[in-house]
Amino acid sequence: MFRRFWARHPVVGDAVIALLCLFLTLTPASSVRTGIPDPAGIVLSIIALAGVLAACVALFWRRRHPLVPFVLSFALQALFVVGILPGGTPLILVTAYALAVYGSSRAAWIGFGVALGALVVWGGAFVLGGGLGFADAANAVIGAVIFGLIGTLIGVNVGGRKRYLDAIIDRSRQLLVERDQQAQLAAAAERARIAREMHDIVSHSLTVIVALSEGAAATADREQARVASTATAQTARTALTEMRAMLGVLRDDTSPLPLAPLTAPSPEETVAAAQRAGYPISLTASGTPVTLSAPIDHALSRIVQEGVTNAMRHAPSATAITVRVEHRADAVSVEIVNDGVTEPGDSPGFGLRGLDERVAHVRGTIAHGPVDGGRWMLRAELPLTQEDA
Incomplete structure (x- = not known):
């Protein structure tokens, strides 16, 4: 006292x-x-x-x-x-x-x-x-x-x-103070990750839905319109399932948040969805494929998804959209090219910004922009880790 x-x-x-x-x-x-x-x-x-x-x-x-x-x-x-x-x-x-x-x-x-x-x-x-x-x-x-x-x-x-x-x-x-700073940095990183996932899910799904809906409305063939409507409904259901899973993680206070993002559609699934929507797209793979680690595989899938989505949205008059995936001993590279862009686009949007962040996360490199012949190219190279090799 x-x-x-x-x-x-x-x-x-x-x-x-x-x-x-x-x-x-x-x-x-x-x-x-x-x-x-x-x-x-x-x-x-x-x-x-x-x-x-x-x-x-x-x-x-x-x-x-x-x-x-x-x-x-x-x-x-x-x-x-x-x-x-x-x-x-x-x-x-x-x-x-x-x-x-x-x-x-x-x-x-x-x-x-x-x-x-x-x-x-x-x-x-x-x-x-x-x-x-x-x-x-x-x-x-x-x-x-x-x-x-x-x-x-x-x-x-x-x-x-x-x-x-x-x-x-x-x-x-x-x-x-350091704990509060780390919490703020972690919250900012998590917001950026959720924003990337939400953008990829919503942007790609809605782009495919719009294309299928316009195709169903434009055709006079009832069978083709029915197929397009069915594909539209399937794409919407898939998007709703992914959105529900993500929102369920954010709303569930009883279980810890997962450290990994939601599984992204493979490049084959992305290309198949664009083909169903009527776009002239092709996928070519070269080299000897290996089992990629989760970060590399997720980044590769999202890069293909975003590149194809941008081609569908901004190059509707393209006569060819090519997706090339090359597997090498030290890296895997992906290139998406379309011939429907005649003028340089505006500043990169949220999708390309998200791709820059994804590629930086796995210590890769990415480039995007117009090339000769009125084409638009998106190219990324992701180095393989020892675990991947």
């Missing part, structure tokens, strides 16, 4: 300590002039009283400037040596403790050693000059050693523990 009270009211604690030191030091300071003839004795007594008051007042600033009261306490002790007062002032104990706690252990030991050495030199000078007996000087120095050593030892112990706790608290605060 007392500890909490002093922690909440530091000024009260400072006042109590200052008054206690003043009471214990003022009485011996008033007798400094004993044995010293006037007027030197009166001057020395006035200086001693003023020094005691200054040192006690300086205790109020010992937390911010612990060296100031420490120096004043040893200066007062040097005055006591001249006044032939045995023992040491308790101010040394308090100021040595404050220097160790509010300064540092290194500063406390260095300050104590320097101040004690200066005090020894001061007393020795008076002893050699004949103005002070050896026993009197030794008593004053020994008193300063006892008070200073006790205050420094206790202060080093308390100050070390205080600095250790402060370091732990500061590290805990840093960890909290």
Whole structure:
């Protein structure tokens, strides 16, 4: 209870300590002039009283400037040596403790050693000059050693523990800040991942649905219209299933979120859906296929899906859409080219931006833009890992 009270009211604690030191030091300071003839004795007594008051007042600033009261306490002790007062002032104990706690252990030991050495030199000078007996000087120095050593030892112990706790608290605060930053980064990454998945599902499915619906409305053949309508319904059901699965993951608070995205349609499935919609698209694979890791396989499927979707949306007059997948020993590359683009398009949209992020995630490269002959090309190269090889 007392500890909490002093922690909440530091000024009260400072006042109590200052008054206690003043009471214990003022009485011996008033007798400094004993044995010293006037007027030197009166001057020395006035200086001693003023020094005691200054040192006690300086205790109020010992937390911010612990060296100031420490120096004043040893200066007062040097005055006591001249006044032939045995023992040491308790101010040394308090100021040595404050220097160790509010300064540092290194500063406390260095300050104590320097101040004690200066005090020894001061007393020795008076002893050699004949103005002070050896026993009197030794008593004053020994008193300063006892008070200073006790205050420094206790202060080093308390100050070390205080600095250790402060370091732990500061590290805990840093960890909290880092945790919040990591949570924000993770949330941003998850939002980007969900946005990519939603775009790929909705964009591709709606593009195929629009194409099939327009084809069903444009044909006069009832059988072809029925086939197109059936394919439209199947594509819509597939999109709804994928959307329901994704929204179910986001809404389910009872199970942990999966770390992997939803399974993307294979390049063969994407090309088959575009062919059912009536687009002139073909798929060519070369090389020796290997079992790809989940990130590489997912990125490859989404690249084909986005490239085909863009060709269906932005190049409706294309006479040929080619998808080429090449498997090599160190990488797998995919190229989607259509001949329905005659002018450069606008700035990349969300789909191409998402592809850039996907490819960067697997440390691949991607390029897209118009090429010679009024064609548009999307090419990506995904390096294989040791696991893929």
